[in-house]
Amino acid sequence: MSERPGEHLARDLTLYVLARFVLVGVVAAILVLVGVPLLVALAVGLVVGLPLGLLLLRKLNARVTAGLAARNENRARERAALRAQLRGDTPETE
Secondary structure, rough: OOOOOOOOOHHHHHHHHHHHHHHHHHHHHHHHHHHOOHHHHHHHHHHHHHHHHHHHHHHHHHHHHHHHHHHHHHHHHHHHHHHHHHHHOOOOOO
16 A cells, blocks of 8 residues: 555644644653743753654654655646646647
8 A cells, every 4th residue: 555645744744743742741741840840841841842853753754744745746736737828838638
């Protein structure tokens, strides 16, 4: 079962964003348990959690990137076809 890039872009993107937020929350929760004030823990959680997410969520990040690239490729192809139609350069259909 071969999956095309971008086939599940919305799902992958949602999972990726939620996983990054959860990672920030986990880092902040650990810091709060240690006794760090909540706002400071959230700030440190952002600074530490977001780059850490790039390392821990590499596979999901690659799927999201491939999906976005496929979507952009499709949009560029459709835009080029529309521009060709507007110029009157459409090929004859049989």
